[in-house]
Amino acid sequence: MSSNLETLSPRLQETLADRLLKLVERLGEVTIEVGAKHLREVMLTLRDHRGLEFDQLIDLCGMDYSAYGDGRWEGKRFAVAYHLLSVRNNQRVRVRVFAEDDDYPRVATVVDIWPVANWFEREAFDLFGILFDGHPDLRRILTDYGFIGHPFRKDFPLSGNVEVRYDPEQGRVIYQPVTVEPREITPRIVREENYGG
Amino acid sequence: MAEIRNYTMNFGPQHPAAHGVLRLVLELDGEVVERADPHIGLLHRGTEKLAESKTFLQSVPYMDRLDYVSMMSNEHAYVMAIEKLLGLEVPLRAKYIRTMFDEITRILNHLLWIGAHGLDLGAMTVFLYAFREREDLMDCYEAVSGARLHAAYYRPGGVYRDLPDSMPRYEASKIHNQKAVDELNANRRGSMLDFIDDFTARFPACVDEYENLLTDNRIWKQRTVGIGVVSPERALALGLTGPMLRGSGVEWDLRKKQPYAAYDRVEFDIPVGVNGDCYDRYLVRMEEMRQSNRIIKQCVDWLRANPGPVISGNHKVAPPGREEMKSNMEELIHHFKLFTEGMHVPEGEAYAAVEHPKGEFGIYLVSDGANKPYRLKIRAPGFAHLMAMDEMAKGHMIADVVALMGTMDIVFGEIDR
Numbered sequence: 001m002s003s004n005l006e007t008l009s010p011r012l013q014e015t016l017a018d019r020l021l022k023l024v025e026r027l028g029e030v031t032i033e034v035g036a037k038h039l040r041e042v043m044l045t046l047r048d049h050r051g052l053e054f055d056q057l058i059d060l061c062g063m064d065y066s067a068y069g070d071g072r073w074e075g076k077r078f079a080v081a082y083h084l085l086s087v088r089n090n091q092r093v094r095v096r097v098f099a100e101d102d103d104y105p106r107v108a109t110v111v112d113i114w115p116v117a118n119w120f121e122r123e124a125f126d127l128f129g130i131l132f133d134g135h136p137d138l139r140r141i142l143t144d145y146g147f148i149g150h151p152f153r154k155d156f157p158l159s160g161n162v163e164v165r166y167d168p169e170q171g172r173v174i175y176q177p178v179t180v181e182p183r184e185i186t187p188r189i190v191r192e193e194n195y196g197g
Numbered sequence: 198m199a200e201i202r203n204y205t206m207n208f209g210p211q212h213p214a215a216h217g218v219l220r221l222v223l224e225l226d227g228e229v230v231e232r233a234d235p236h237i238g239l240l241h242r243g244t245e246k247l248a249e250s251k252t253f254l255q256s257v258p259y260m261d262r263l264d265y266v267s268m269m270s271n272e273h274a275y276v277m278a279i280e281k282l283l284g285l286e287v288p289l290r291a292k293y294i295r296t297m298f299d300e301i302t303r304i305l306n307h308l309l310w311i312g313a314h315g316l317d318l319g320a321m322t323v324f325l326y327a328f329r330e331r332e333d334l335m336d337c338y339e340a341v342s343g344a345r346l347h348a349a350y351y352r353p354g355g356v357y358r359d360l361p362d363s364m365p366r367y368e369a370s371k372i373h374n375q376k377a378v379d380e381l382n383a384n385r386r387g388s389m390l391d392f393i394d395d396f397t398a399r400f401p402a403c404v405d406e407y408e409n410l411l412t413d414n415r416i417w418k419q420r421t422v423g424i425g426v427v428s429p430e431r432a433l434a435l436g437l438t439g440p441m442l443r444g445s446g447v448e449w450d451l452r453k454k455q456p457y458a459a460y461d462r463v464e465f466d467i468p469v470g471v472n473g474d475c476y477d478r479y480l481v482r483m484e485e486m487r488q489s490n491r492i493i494k495q496c497v498d499w500l501r502a503n504p505g506p507v508i509s510g511n512h513k514v515a516p517p518g519r520e521e522m523k524s525n526m527e528e529l530i531h532h533f534k535l536f537t538e539g540m541h542v543p544e545g546e547a548y549a550a551v552e553h554p555k556g557e558f559g560i561y562l563v564s565d566g567a568n569k570p571y572r573l574k575i576r577a578p579g580f581a582h583l584m585a586m587d588e589m590a591k592g593h594m595i596a597d598v599v600a601l602m603g604t605m606d607i608v609f610g611e612i613d614r
Contacts, residue, residue, distance in 0.1 A: 027281055027547055055433045058550075059559060059576040069544075069565040083548055083561065083576070087433060087449050094548065116436030119584040142238035142613060151243060158250050186252055190567045191541055 005030070008091055015049055016042060031094040039097050040108050046084060046093070047113055054084035054093060057110070060120035062128035063096075067154040070190055078105040078130055099130060109134040127152035157182055203231060206595075210239055214317045214599045217609040221586075223595065230598060233590040235583055240613035248573040252539025253279055253353065256573070261347035263575060264611035267306040268338075269298045270553045271611070272351040277457060277549035278560040279353040282542045285514060290505040291355035292459040297393070297496035298341075298350070299458065299551070300489040304400070305334050306554035306606075307486050311407060314479070314603035318420045323410050330403050333396055340364050340389050353540070354515035355508030360500065364392045390497050397494040404486050411479070421475035425589040425601045428473060435588065436581035439556030440485065441605065444470035444478035451552040463495045475604040482606075514540050539568040555579055555606050577611035 009025055012032060019042055022033040034042045046054045063079040076098040084093050099105030109132040110117045121132040122141040129150035132138060140147060149156055159180050167174045204225045209215030218239035224232040244263065248256040260275045261268040273295055280287060287295075308331045312324035335345045340361050342348035350357050364385040369375045384395040411417045427437065432445040442449055450467045452460040468484035470477030508515045516535055517528040544566040550559035556578025563572040582605040590598050 026545060027284075029546075029548060031546070056438075057436060058438075058557060059548075059561060059574065061561060061574040063563070063572060068571060070567075072565075081561065081574075083559070087447065090454050092548070094546075114436065115434050115588075116581050116584060119580060123580075140238075142241045144238070152246055158246065184250065186255075186537070186539065186568070188250075188567050188569050189538060189541075190565060 005091070008093065011051055012093070015045060015052065029092065029094060031096060033096045033098075036097055036100050036107055040110070040113070042095070043082075043110050043113050046095070051089070052086065053088045054086045056085045056087055057082060057114035057116050057120075058085045058092075059083040060110075060117055060124065062124035062130050062152065064128055064152065064154050070188075076100070077102040078128060080107050080124060080130060082110070105130045106133055108132070111135055126150070129153065208595075208598065214602060216313065216602055216607045218613075219583075219602070219607065219609065221598070223590075223598065225595065228594050230590045230593055230595065233587045233598065235586055237583065237609070238613050240609045242614065244614045245573050245575060248570055250569065252568050253542060253570065254535070254539055256570070257352065258347060258349045261349060262610055263577065263614060264306075264553070264555065264558070264579070264608050265346065266309045266608055267302045267554045268346060268348050269295075269302045269351060270306075270551055270558060272349070273299060273458070274549055274551045274553070274558050274560045276351045276353045277551065278547050278562040279542060281547040281549050282545055282562060282564055283353070283514060283540075284543075285354055285509055285511065287355055287509060288506045289459070290359075290500065290503060291507045293462075293496050293499050293503075294356050294360065294507060295351060296459040296463065297493055297500070300492045300496070301334050301337060301393075303489045303554045304486055304493075305331055307482050307489075308334075310482065310554075310603075310606045311411075311479075314606075315411065315417075317599045317603045318417065320411060320414070320417060323407055326403070326406055326410070330396075330400065333392075336365060337389065337393060337396075340392075352508060352515065354511065355506070357508070359507045360389050362388045364389055390501055393493060394497050397490050397497065400490050401487060404483060404490075408483060412483075418476060420596075420600055421479060421604070423472075424475045424593065424597050425604060426472060426474045427585070427589065431588070432473065435585040437556070437585060438578050438581070439553065440478055440481045441556060441578075441582055441585075443467065444481045445473035446470055451550060451557060455550075457549075457551060459496070459499075460492075462499075463492050465489075465492050475600050478604050541566060541568050542570075550576070553578055555608070555611075556582065558611075575611070575614055577614065579605065579607050579609075579612045583607060583612055 008030055009023060019034060019038040020032055021035055024031045046052050060082050063081055065073045066077045078099040080097050082095040097107055099107050107130060109121060119141060121135050122139060124130050125138050126140040126142050127150055159178050159182050162175045163178045164173055164175055206223045206225055208221035208223055210218045210220045220236040222234040223230055244259050257272055260271040263271045308327040312327040315323035338348050339345045342350040366382045366385050367378045369378045384392055427445050429445045429447045432442050432447060446469055448467060448469050453467055465488045468481045470481050512531040516532055521528040522532045542564040544564055546563045548559055548561045550557050558578055559576035561574040562570055565571045589601050
């Protein structure tokens with residue numbers, strides 16, 4: 001993706017040293033994994049350190065790994081993936097941080113580092129229920145006012161839990177449990193390697 | 198003296214300038230905006246969740262419905278992410294077709310934008326002018342895919358089919374007699390490439406027409422100059438991309454900096470603004486239309502001279518031809534497996550981004566080796582742009598909020614996903 005790929009990985013290793021849990025270079029992309037407690041330090045370094053200068057947070061998204069590979073997953077359940085872009089050096093990096101607690105996922109906010117994170121973190125909170133410590137205004141953003149649950153978690157059904165309809169007797173719109181049956185047209189299959197040649 | 202209090206007002210979701218379904222809660226001091234709080238999600242369909250329950254191929258049409266005024270650009274990012282994970286090589290002709298249609302899409306998008314932006318600020322005529330050219334380009338969409346808007350033309354491995362040899366033509370009716378229809382069909386006699394070639398020849402004059410209406414127009418300048426000024430540093434921090442970033446003077450265009458498709462083989466320039474206000478962003482987009490026209494012309498010339506396959510020959514990903522499918526058992530199996538079970542994408546994650554007409558449109562795809570994506574995240578440029586609304590609107594009048602909404606080129610299909 002960028003011409004500086006060869007220099008980026010060693011530079012990251014050198015700068016972040018032991019705060020770096022994992023570094024993967026694949027398909028021309030660099031992915032690093034950091035611990036939740038070092039997140040803010042690492043992010044500040046990534047933004048301000050000479051030669052890194054990731055001045056733009058392109059994307060931030062929540063991840064729920066609980067159903068990964070049909071139950072093969074053994075690590076933590078929730079993660080946040082950050083996609084950073086350096087306009088100055090024309091390079092990208094992906095940062096992944098796993099939330100320590102599966103039942104109460106919390107990650108530090110990066111709103112004060114990149115203001116654009118504000119809505120992205122609200123989205124991750126809304127859809128995955130990941131809490132961002134220090135976020136100034138952590139409200140739901142995409143779902144309805146008064147929505148219950150976090151729809152992008154793997155245990156949330158595709159058809160949802162409630163549906164709305166107009167009730168002529170009460171003369172207003174009411175919520176009721178969904179009446180549609182969940183169905184799967186194409187089953188999800190993970191094949192072994194080299195299946196079918 | 199009466200007590201002075203701030204006044205809270207709902208802008209939308211039914212306001213004609215709300216570009217769809219935006220509920221904007223404005224806190225006002227008289228007519229001056231103190232705080233703007235956009236409430237989004239009224240068009241949320243959960244595209245990302247839906248994609249998790251569909252095979253890779255079945256999600257292509259969903260991409261059209263994200264930003265429904267630049268359909269093929271969305272598809273492009275999606276198929277690029279899949280191709281990246283598969284390590285699939287796309288035929289060069291398909292790359293050129295994609296480049297050409299990306300630019301046609303850019304013009305389509307900018308024409309709608311200039312129309313809507315003008316309409317919001319009281320310039321009615323430009324809307325009618327812009328839709329005249331939009332019609333021709335949508336005919337190209339229709340000729341190539343059968344649909345005027347939701348094309349589903351890009352497929353993993355290439356494009357669905359080669360460019361057609363003929364353009365659809367008008368037929369005589371009560372309103373148009375044969376003579377009038379012949380005139381309308383004058384540039385539709387040849388192949389689709391002839392039609393596009395003819396379009397590129399007359400389009401620069403059309404852009405001049407729009408500019409005549411607006412660029413030196415006193416009212417237009419009063420409404421846009423000095424409105425919503427963003428400094429380059431703030432633009433980067435706020436995650437602005439595309440024309441919003443370039444309007445602030447940052448020279449950044451993925452087509453040049455991280456080229457994809459055939460963008461490294463065509464010549465074009467990146468227009469950049471100076472002041473970072475609505476007027477500069479308007480100028481940037483106008484120039485982008487001219488540059489797109491240039492790229493389309495180059496693609497047309499190349500495509501004329503270089504026939505070839507338009508989709509990968511790997512039949513685990515791209516369907517085999519109809520004839521082979523009917524005569525060859527192996528191909529029949531491939532066809533059946535591809536359209537029932539779907540393709541399997543190797544385990545891994547990839548991020549693919551394109552220079553969408555609105556900014557950087559990215560797809561983050563995580564696959565665990567199944568026939569469906571494990572997670573698909575859509576990075577919509579409009580989402581970040583709308584977030585900047587609060588900062589940009591602060592201290593401006595209510596009427597300027599409409600100008601800001603126009604300059605951000607907001608489409609809710611992609612913001613709410």
